Amino acid sequence: EIVLTQSPGTLSLSPGKRATLSCRASQSVSSSYLMWYQQKPGQAPRLLIYAASSRATGIPDRFSGSGSGTDFTLTISRLEPEDSALYYCQQFGTSPRITFGPGTKVDIK
Amino acid sequence: QVTLRESGPALVKPTQTLTLTCTFSGFALSTSGMCVSWIRQAPGKALEWLALIDWDDDKYFSTSLKTRLSISKDTFKNQVVLTMTNMDPVDTATYFCARFTMPRCAFDFWGQGTMVTVSA
Numbered sequence: 001e002i003v004l005t006q007s008p009g010t011l012s013l014s015p016g017k018r019a020t021l022s023c024r025a026s027q028s029v030s031s032s033y034l035m036w037y038q039q040k041p042g043q044a045p046r047l048l049i050y051a052a053s054s055r056a057t058g059i060p061d062r063f064s065g066s067g068s069g070t071d072f073t074l075t076i077s078r079l080e081p082e083d084s085a086l087y088y089c090q091q092f093g094t095s096p097r098i099t100f101g102p103g104t105k106v107d108i109k
Numbered sequence: 110q111v112t113l114r115e116s117g118p119a120l121v122k123p124t125q126t127l128t129l130t131c132t133f134s135g136f137a138l139s140t141s142g143m144c145v146s147w148i149r150q151a152p153g154k155a156l157e158w159l160a161l162i163d164w165d166d167d168k169y170f171s172t173s174l175k176t177r178l179s180i181s182k183d184t185f186k187n188q189v190v191l192t193m194t195n196m197d198p199v200d201t202a203t204y205f206c207a208r209f210t211m212p213r214c215a216f217d218f219w220g221q222g223t224m225v226t227v228s229a
Contacts, residue, residue, distance in 0.1 A: 001172055035215045037156075044205055044219035045156065056217065088156055092214040097172070098146070098158040 002027050002093050004101035012107040019076040021104045023089035028069050033092040036065055036074045039103075040085045048087075049074060076106070084108045111135035113145075113206050113220035120226050121196050127225060131189040131206030135218075138184050139164055144209040145182065145189040146216065149202040157202075161209060162189055196227045 003026040031052040037045035047056040049065035062077045089101040117129035146161040160180040207216040
């Protein structure tokens with residue numbers, strides 16, 4: 001089973017700054033099968049990015065994804081207060097097997 | 110529009126079986142590429158995928174929980190049912206159902222979740 005590791009655990013940045021979140025896989029993941037989600041307190045997760053770099057419907061273009069193989073990145077180019085949330089990466093593998101990373105908390109201070 | 114809603118007991122006792130129902134609208138689970146999945150989240154913890162059922166009635170389970178899980182669908186009622194046997198306090202969590210579509214292989218719509226507490 002592929003294990004996803006996310007770093008940092010917490011990111012504290014000011015509005016307008018750039019946030020870079022990392023997701024590392026224990027084995028190579030097809031770029032087609034790496035996703036990012038945003039979760040705010042008390043809410044269900046929301047799909048941000050699919051296929052490593054494609055924005056889901058309605059997602060602002062300040063969110064972007066990149067990467068391949070075992071290293072993937074979610075970038076929030078200009079942080080806004082409403083971006084305070086937990087961010088999870090997720091991969092889809094054979095069988096299928098679906099795993100999530102442990103999450104990165106983004107605090108906008 | 111696509112909506113999903115979870116329903117089931119808020120409290121179950123240890124060793125009991127949990128049955129959760131996901132009622133959805135806005136898509137047909139009989140359509141090729143459509144799937145419904147269950148994910149849970151213990152308080153303050155990360156998301157954990159549990160099970161998935163696809164349009165062809167193929168079923169997939171978390172490796173660590175597969176001996177305790179079953180999933181089924183009623184295409185006419187637009188419902189997916191998850192059962193988890195031998196519940197334990199560590200199974201206390203919010204349980205979400207979500208639509209999973211192929212080939213995108215992403216959870217694009219989620220229910221609001223239902224909190225289940227396991228306690229005597």
